[in-house]
Amino acid sequence: MTDQRPITILCLASEYKGVPFIEECARQGARVILMTAEKYGGEPWPWEAIYRHYNMPDLHTQPNITNAVSYLARENDIDRIVALDDYDVATAASLREHLRVPGIGETQARYFRDKLAMRLQAASHGIRVPAFTSVFNYDQLRDYMAAITPPWVLKPRFEAGAVGIRKLHDSEGVWRALDELGDEQSFYLLEQFVPGDVYHVDALLWGGEVLFAVSSRYGAPPLSVTQGGGIFNTRLLPRDSEEFRETTRLSADVFRAFYLQQGVTHTEFIRAHHDGEYYFLETAARVGGAHIDKMVEAATGIALWQEAARIELAVERGDAYELPEHRDEYAGLIICLAREQWPDLSAYNEPEIVWRVPREYHAGLLVASDDPERVSQLLDQYNDRFVRDFLMHTPNKQGARTTF
Ligand SMILES: Nc1ncnc2c1ncn2[C@@H]1O[C@H](COP(=O)(O)OP(=O)(O)O)[C@@H](O)[C@H]1O
Ligand SMILES: [Mg+2]
Numbered sequence: 001m002t003d004q005r006p007i008t009i010l011c012l013a014s015e016y017k018g019v020p021f022i023e024e025c026a027r028q029g030a031r032v033i034l035m036t037a038e039k040y041g042g043e044p045w046p047w048e049a050i051y052r053h054y055n056m057p058d059l060h061t062q063p064n065i066t067n068a069v070s071y072l073a074r075e076n077d078i079d080r081i082v083a084l085d086d087y088d089v090a091t092a093a094s095l096r097e098h099l100r101v102p103g104i105g106e107t108q109a110r111y112f113r114d115k116l117a118m119r120l121q122a123a124s125h126g127i128r129v130p131a132f133t134s135v136f137n138y139d140q141l142r143d144y145m146a147a148i149t150p151p152w153v154l155k156p157r158f159e160a161g162a163v164g165i166r167k168l169h170d171s172e173g174v175w176r177a178l179d180e181l182g183d184e185q186s187f188y189l190l191e192q193f194v195p196g197d198v199y200h201v202d203a204l205l206w207g208g209e210v211l212f213a214v215s216s217r218y219g220a221p222p223l224s225v226t227q228g229g230g231i232f233n234t235r236l237l238p239r240d241s242e243e244f245r246e247t248t249r250l251s252a253d254v255f256r257a258f259y260l261q262q263g264v265t266h267t268e269f270i271r272a273h274h275d276g277e278y279y280f281l282e283t284a285a286r287v288g289g290a291h292i293d294k295m296v297e298a299a300t301g302i303a304l305w306q307e308a309a310r311i312e313l314a315v316e317r318g319d320a321y322e323l324p325e326h327r328d329e330y331a332g333l334i335i336c337l338a339r340e341q342w343p344d345l346s347a348y349n350e351p352e353i354v355w356r357v358p359r360e361y362h363a364g365l366l367v368a369s370d371d372p373e374r375v376s377q378l379l380d381q382y383n384d385r386f387v388r389d390f391l392m393h394t395p396n397k398q399g400a401r402t403t404f
Helices: 019-027 064-075 086-099 106-113 115-124 138-147 171-187 222-228 242-257 292-300 304-317 372-389
Strands: 008-013 031-037 052-056 080-083 132-134 152-156 166-168 188-192 196-206 209-218 232-236 263-272 278-284 330-337 353-356 362-369
Touching (some): 019 031, 019 304, 031 064, 080 086, 080 304, 086 106, 106 115, 115 278, 138 188, 196 278, 196 292, 232 292, 330 372, 362 372
Parallel strands (some): 008 031, 008 080
Antiparallel strands (some): 196 263, 263 278, 330 362
16 A cells, blocks of 8 residues: 655654665655754765755754754654664654654653663563662662662663763762762662673564564673773674574563564673573664674675664555565674774785774774674684774773764
8 A cells, every 4th residue: 555645754863874774765765854963964864865854953952853843844744753863762752742653652762762661661571680770769779779789880761872881889889979960860770780791682573573683792791892992892693592592582572571563673681690691781772883783784684774664664554564585694793992093904804804894993894604603703813903903992981982
């Protein structure tokens, strides 16, 4: 069933990402209105695929954003609203509610953006999470700290990229941190620090079913990379491994608990060193950052951003969505901040290298193979070589956002 008039999709972009999403929408005849945070308005967006473009100083300030989009709606019948960046998920939900546009509304968006809502919703569905508490009631906070062994992390509810996370070792430290935060403190949660390996499951859903999922394990946990200034790496796991099976099974539990019907998601777990169990870390209703989409595509041929667009349009049209044919191969990514502006990676020439991160002050490689062992081997080897050849040691205290 095809509409007479083109579908109009408003895309919100607080960062430069989601280009293949926009291109796929245009390819299918939809009109894309792109609203960018000013800072990213001049990036090489696919202009020929964009019907209209607007810059805003930022995409969060209310009522400015609601007024601006409502103004646009006078001339444009907006069918769908899409968040291209994680920071746009809540704004998109609020705009959907205002304009009565279908899709994830505010209550549900919280499960994917608010780390406290995520914990509560997961725990109430029997999903294992680190012991946590809100930062509302001081009696509860005192009880929590008396009962749960430190260290804890004091974590912002609405950030991403490990921004603002503090590891604390005693209640004195917590009270001091809360004091510094003042009125900001209720926008945090406190949870037990669970040392372990961090996994991510990148998946596509349709009709409440997982149609596609790959599971990967980060090298060093993201927090130690962003705050300790190390090397980021991640790799797809063998599909017949216990880790793959468990993390993909658990992510399906999370999707059910969060009532997710369709779309693309990035979901993380910690496998605790102390008990070997998997603890739900977080989930997002979006494509994973740090070029994870490129890694998934190198291994499988599935382009997550493009599929996200196909799903969005299929929902709007009432069409069926079918996952394209894909490969079951493997890939891995390694990236670090480099000392030099354009580091020389010419000595890295294994045939498995399929892409190099084209960004100044970054060294990064994507490797692909049909053999997961080979991918792992290369990443481990490159990890040592990157330390010697490129790594810039800038221990990055909480606050700075190191995105790859
Ligand atoms: N409870 C925890 N125990 C151990 N490490 C944690 C915990 N919470 C967060 N981290 C570390 O911080 C990183 C970022 O936390 P996460 O909840 O995934 O938020 P973000 O949205 O910033 O990625 C994780 O990848 C992990 O390394
Ligand atoms: Mg995370």
